Amino acid sequence: GDSVTQMEGPVTLSEEAFLTINCTYTATGYPSLFWYVQYPGEGLQLLLKATKADDKGSNKGFEATYRKETTSFHLEKGSVQVSDSAVYFCALKGQGGSEKLVFGKGTKLTVNP
């Protein structure tokens, strides 16, 4: 079945550091890929998405590119802020009419001033 593997955390960075959170997936066909963010005490919010190969999703300075050849969707940000401290989840939705979204286990990011 479909699955998502993301790098284990926690990740601790200093403000203005470069961030990469790795995400790889297993799925048939061409799934849609997502990054969700969860701030403390809240539900998940969509951060960005990509629906076909080579698409780049971007939002709030975060970017991720859908790489079919490496089945990857790594999250990057050039300069993190303290306010980016949160848990980040990679997710996929299978091709076609699948209703199910499959999530990775989440990566906790802490950014120190």
Add this chain to the structure above:
Amino acid sequence: NAGVTQTPKFQVLKTGQSMTLQCAQDMNHNSMYWYRQDPGMGLRLIYYSASEGTTDKGEVPNGYNVSRLNKREFSLRLESAAPSQTSVYFCASRAVNSPLHFGNGTRLTVT
């Protein structure tokens, strides 16, 4: 807009007790979902409802039942709570070809 509203926010149960977690959305979404979130496990789908009147099992349905009462409401019931059901429960909804919208969660402890 309230979005997705879950009640209660916190709940403590004794083993064997029953309870219903409530979820309502005001975005006219067709699909609704229940997930549980456990440390080191990410989010796992319990049940979902693709449209009013239909429900389907997800990855971890055992010990739970659901009701899609109408288009707005999707409840999750624990008939006989067990300590293994201690978790944070999230309800979510979405429109066709749109991302999930999550509620703020219900933190459930079963002693």
